[in-house]
Amino acid sequence: MKNYSTGTKCVQAGYRPGNGEPRQIPIIQSTTFRYETSEAMGKLFDLEAPGYFYTRLQNPTNDYVAAKIAELEGGTAGMLTSSGQAANFFALFNICECGSHIVSSSSIYGGTFNLISVTMAKMGIEVTFISPDCTEEELDAAFRENTRAVFGETIANPALTVLDIEKFARAAHRHGVPLIVDNTFPTPVNCRPIEWGADIVTHSTTKYMDGHGAAVGGAIVDSGRFDWMAHADKFPGLCTPDESYHGIVYAEKFGKEGAFITKCTSQLMRDFGCIQSPQNAFLLNLGLESLHVRMPKHVENGQAVAEFLQTQPAVAHVSYPGLPSDPYYAVAQKYLPKGGCGVVSFELKGGRPAAEAFMKELKLAAIETHVADARTCCLNPATSTHRQMNDEQLKAAGVPAGLIRISCGLEDKEDLIADLQQAFEAVGR
Numbered sequence: 421m422k423n424y425s426t427g428t429k430c431v432q433a434g435y436r437p438g439n440g441e442p443r444q445i446p447i448i449q450s451t452t453f454r455y456e457t458s459e460a461m462g463k464l465f466d467l468e469a470p471g472y473f474y475t476r477l478q479n480p481t482n483d484y485v486a487a488k489i490a491e492l493e494g495g496t497a498g499m500l501t502s503s504g505q506a507a508n509f510f511a512l513f514n515i516c517e518c519g520s521h522i523v524s525s526s527s528i529y530g531g532t533f534n535l536i537s538v539t540m541a542k543m544g545i546e547v548t549f550i551s552p553d554c555t556e557e558e559l560d561a562a563f564r565e566n567t568r569a570v571f572g573e574t575i576a577n578p579a580l581t582v583l584d585i586e587k588f589a590r591a592a593h594r595h596g597v598p599l600i601v602d603n604t605f606p607t608p609v610n611c612r613p614i615e616w617g618a619d620i621v622t623h624s625t626t627k628y629m630d631g632h633g634a635a636v637g638g639a640i641v642d643s644g645r646f647d648w649m650a651h652a653d654k655f656p657g658l659c660t661p662d663e664s665y666h667g668i669v670y671a672e673k674f675g676k677e678g679a680f681i682t683k684c685t686s687q688l689m690r691d692f693g694c695i696q697s698p699q700n701a702f703l704l705n706l707g708l709e710s711l712h713v714r715m716p717k718h719v720e721n722g723q724a725v726a727e728f729l730q731t732q733p734a735v736a737h738v739s740y741p742g743l744p745s746d747p748y749y750a751v752a753q754k755y756l757p758k759g760g761c762g763v764v765s766f767e768l769k770g771g772r773p774a775a776e777a778f779m780k781e782l783k784l785a786a787i788e789t790h791v792a793d794a795r796t797c798c799l800n801p802a803t804s805t806h807r808q809m810n811d812e813q814l815k816a817a818g819v820p821a822g823l824i825r826i827s828c829g830l831e832d833k834e835d836l837i838a839d840l841q842q843a844f845e846a847v848g849r
């Protein structure tokens with residue numbers, strides 16, 4: 421479906437039924453697969469033939485949906501994982517090992533920050549966090565001889581900073597390592613990081629891709645462009661024999677186009693088993709079929725709500741890259757010309773008590789630890805996800821006590837604004 425546009429791929433890429441086959445993706449709800457001879461199965465275990473033998477590693481339903489996401493991102497191969505956390509862990513751990521080092525944007529999702537800075541540190545993998553606004557020189561200075569990957573988020577959750585993908589890609593490639601971009605918030609409808617130089621793209625499909633708050637999931641897509649063999653000393657896992665598969669060399673046998681995802685599936689999925697259930701892959705695909713219709717509405721609502729909030733005397737500050745006053749407006753115009761997403765952050769004067777009182781009055785926007793689905797929801801990090809921090813620490817983390825993150829759903833914007841308006845009135849602002 422290469423020559424079709426994004427919307428058409430959202431609807432039809434990945435699964436092409438043959439004559440008389442089901443029009444909708446079949447849910448292959450089976451742990452295992454039958455073979456007529458041990459020889460035929462042996463070929464699968466040697467990676468000599470493609471096919472399925474156990475759903476801990478691979479399942480056809482998942483592969484149809486992964487192929488759709490790979491086509492949407494313009495990559496050569498893709499895979500689904502059980503969550504966005506698993507996708508980012510796999511993408512990094514597929515090329516890092518004890519003694520490796522990662523350069524990461526400091527403006528990333530809290531769960532990913534913990535994963536890299538705490539859990540992967542226990543595996544002997546070090547990280548240098550760097551501001552997404554750094555200069556090229558500062559970025560270069562973050563690299564070490566043992567750096568194996570660069571990581572960032574197209575639009576960071578919840579800071580809403582926008583990554584200068586070309587700047588990060590240039591630096592990664594100068595140092596002979598790939599750039600991994602978490603593209604959860606814009607989705608490939610609004611940005612395709614591979615077109616700007618990213619090598620690997622990850623997703624929490626839990627968010628807009630599913631879009632209905634129904635299924636937790638993740639995805640990894642490989643651009644197929646990074647030349648592992650040209651940097652073979654850095655990537656022994658891809659460029660030297662894998663003893664657990666009779667000594668095959670992934671980068672030789674599967675080439676640039678297939679090595680990364682094949683290794684990730686046959687080693688990491690085999691050993692960690694973070695597979696998405698076929699049932700959830702089916703639900704994810706239902707979301708993908710309307711992704712290109714939903715994203716413009718999320719953007720329209722986010723933009724309208726951000727503009728409304730900016731006019732309110734009770735609001736100290738609004739972050740939304742679609743606002744001309746936002747520090748990321750220019751970079752967003754370049755990478756996100758159709759808009760970014762429906763998530764808006766704003767700070768109320770009066771801190772934590774003001775935020776709590778305001779949110780209690782909202783009738784449409786529900787208080788939830790979630791973003792990016794059809795129903796509008798909001799969160800005050802200071803009283804929820806970041807409640808261990810005092811006001812000083814919150815400020816340092818860029819999450820002031822009065823900050824509210826609102827994820828604009830698919831309701832009509834007039835109703836969302838009226839809901840905010842009545843809440844401002846109810847708290848007497």
Ligand SMILES: *Cc1c(COP(=O)(O)O)cnc(C)c1O
Binds near residue numbers: 505532623626
């Ligand atoms: C939610 C999120 C994740 C984690 O995804 P889960 O599906 O919750 O595991 C990773 N990155 C970003 C940008 C997210 O918003």
